[in-house]
Amino acid sequence: MKNLILFFVFCTYCICAWGQIKVVQRTELEINKKVGENYKVLNLEENGMLVFVESEEYLKGGRKEIILSKFDTTLQQQWMRAISIDYSSNVGLHYQDGDYLYLLINKEDKEYDILKIHIHGGLIIPIKYERIVKMEISHFAVIDNVLLFGGSVDGRPVVIHHDYINGKPKVLPAINTLKATINRLDICKNDKSIFVLLTPTTNKKKESFYYNIFDIEGKLLNNTAVPYEKDYILYTFQPYFISQNEWYLFGMYSLLAKDKAQGIYVTHIVNNAQEFIKFYDFIYFKNFFNYLAKRKDKVLSKIKGQREEGNIYKHDYNFVIRELKILDDKILFLADSYNPIYRDGINQGFNVNPMFLSAMNMSYRSLININDFMRSPSASRSPVGYKYRHGIVCAFDKTGRLLWDNSLEYKDLESHFQVTPQLQVNMGRDSLTLLNFQDGKIFYKRTDKSTTVEEIKEIEIPLKEEANKLISDRDREAVMSWYGDYFILYGMQQLKAGSSGNSRKVFYLSKLAYFSPKLEEREKKAD
Template sequence: MLVACIPAMAQFEPSIRLELPISQNSEEFFDVTTLGDQGVLVNVRHGDYYSSAPTKFSFKRYDTDLKLLWSTDYKIDAFYEPVRSARTEHYLYWLLKETANEKIAILRVNLTDGTMETYRGDLVTPMDIFHFKVLDNIAYLGGYYRSRPVVVSFSFFDLTSKVLPGLYTNHIQLNNIEVDEQRRLVHVMTDATHQRNCEFTVRTYSYEGKLIRTVNLDGNKHSLISGKLLPLNDEESLLVGNYSNDCTPYSQGVYITRIRNAASPVGESTVITPTEDTRYIDFSELQNFFNYMKPKRQQKMIERLARRKDQGKDTKFRYRLLVHDLVPTDEGLMLIAEVYYPQYRGSSYPYLGAGRSFDRYQEGYRYTHAFLCGFDKKGKLLWDNSLPIPDLSSYDLNQMVQVSRQGNTTVLAYPHDGEIHAEVIQGGKVVREQEKYSLKKLRENEKVVYSENEQLEAWYDGHFLACGFQKISTDRSLAPPREVFYINKVTRIPDDPDTRPSSRSASPDDTNATRKTSGSKQK
């Protein structure tokens, strides 16, 4: 374990750094799971360079000072491949599946002491699995069989599985699966297109798999793309997400609606139409959504929106959103979403015949900005804010922006090129403009040659966890550079109470507010 210091730069104090050497003889995949003030769990999947299937799990749990608490290994049986993982308060689960049949194994790791149990069984039907959740002693697996959605519950008690009713239908796609641990409910969200009309449905099941409520949100005017549920109490929940106007994945804005938790009779549907019960908020209605643009471009956008509004015309936005889990607040909730677009690269090559052929393939995702919305418990929009994230790209679509609440302020941070970019907001105001904090400096005679797969996680009490791969060289040494998987604990020091809001702050009534991205141009 090595200790490295981040340059003071007012907000962050020295961090603790942990380095895990990378094997040169096998392929390794690292997963880091933060456990709040209980520490962090590192899961390494070891594989053979000549086989794509991992052969072993290594689990290591560390405390908040990154000191090792326990370590254990698990050998993966032949023909089984890891599919998905899930975490509850006390356990980490890994779903393993045989590719040639319906046999599954679920590994359960006790986060307290590292003890492990394995539950083996068979699925009712062959399926491609894309969702994996665990509630108490039942696992819920969501996926598709012959292009139709299927959700299977698997019991750890008797190792049996059954299909949840009401889902195996044509033209329906699984959107999300959420579990309510307090009320022991499972919510399955689907979307469907019927004669150019898009419908978003929330089916609620009991712990045993009985359908107890179906809520249909009609899409005559607005098509819901995603949905996140936040229970307010035993009687009511808030459903929040993004929507489009044309049954596409391109967002026009965000919505929020209240849903009663009272169970309706099996088979009965509660239809919610776009009335005052559901609020649709166009991106143009948000005060700070376009703050990621340069001032001149932002001003032109605002003027264009005003002209079209005076002419009675609507502006069609086409944004792809990665919506985070909802964050409960004292007022109600906070919605965070990142705006991104797929990156493609094309190449041309000769083919048999005249001319050339052009091939286009996706090489990752590029992010433009993140935005936040604060709502009260009745669904009223209280404030909004945004964070520019220019030139940030990722091969996989991951949540890059992390959020840490400290008192009445919120810290927004993301990793890029070996640095942490951080900004502090208070509702719709920017308290501290975006600044960069380097994680590259190690010992005096060491330097980072390159960093990749950088990730940042909000941890606990204002602490963040940065991790990724680095190649490090040593000055005046003939030794080759070392490659490591690093974990850095980063602590933010709260701002001085006398800190004044920055000049980029936008008051709720200032619709023409602009702001610039501070710092040098990012590579």
């Protein structure tokens, strides 16, 4: 009996000591009322974090400042810079190419400038873009000295190629002849080729998508129309490049004529020929339906019964898709399911601003469901928010074979204004951490790849070791995967400023990790 008690005490100690998310480091930027508090964070992964704020202070000559602060992985500030832009301008899309980060500055009348920032030294080089067509830029990429801008002009897709050192801007060929929308603008860094993937706006039952490949000089290497899949509609696209001659494409597919996910597809393209396409219905995922809790077995039994009768159960999920994560030899596909919320409580289809999703590096294709609009005269109104069901993560090997899946269920999780990614995932050699942040608390699971874990742990992240300094005023807090085993938590907090009773408002960054003895030892060495 005594040994049993000691065993339980030891287990409890281990859980308390190692079985939780902890704050590793924290840093704060005090809010200057003249500058404002509209801080944004750019994840540089192993290179740290870039924080910037567009000042609200009006300067002489109709100017304002962008203040940039670079932090390393220990949250030590490496440099801070300020650059002035027109007060009516704002920071738009961004792209990292090697040691440089490029910020697209949106000006009036669809004019643009670019800031080239050396992420280690803080050198900032303004780049002037000489406009040759008037377009709103929705896609942005950089390779060496070549800037690539994607958008549309008079309803036609356009990509501008601009070698800002050796040449003037030019329009890439064979794109503006298509009746299509640019869905992806990507770089294959292995051979420095340019990929443009487009989805048709007419004759959707003829082609699933188009893709054009160019060399770094802008020379067209090939343009291909991929035939329509008779039984499946492909509607999101996430590429994994090996070379310009071999690549994989991952995404959601539907059985309905609208963006409602039935499962995930993987296709392999070699020398412009589709080697294979695989379709993974959600019914074959081990953990997809965990969010249903006690209803799971009943729903699965119903789906199985329909399949035995020769019918396919049609799922009806909205998903916000993330960029693929490449970890070791695995390809991770992440997505969050959600429903739009309307004032009358009815959930219906809608359009998401593609500029917003492109800025967040997410893939999106906008399709209008005419039947929904005809059914309800008020269906064209905007949602007042979004309610999230669960986040999913699927691992594939580099042949497109599904290895395992897992999920994190959400409880009363909602967002307003825009649908935003929620699930954050870090994967170690033998473990998987799934995490999201809600109402000042971290909700997470720690598991082994596809192992089902029913219990979702909940922890309130303290302010260092002095949680009593935190006043209830919290704002715009969020968490995201950072690098390795780490997450970053950031946002606004109102803090006590000592015994005087005054308070101060800060923008903070907290480095988080799921603690294990090995990680504890590593952090001690780092200090």
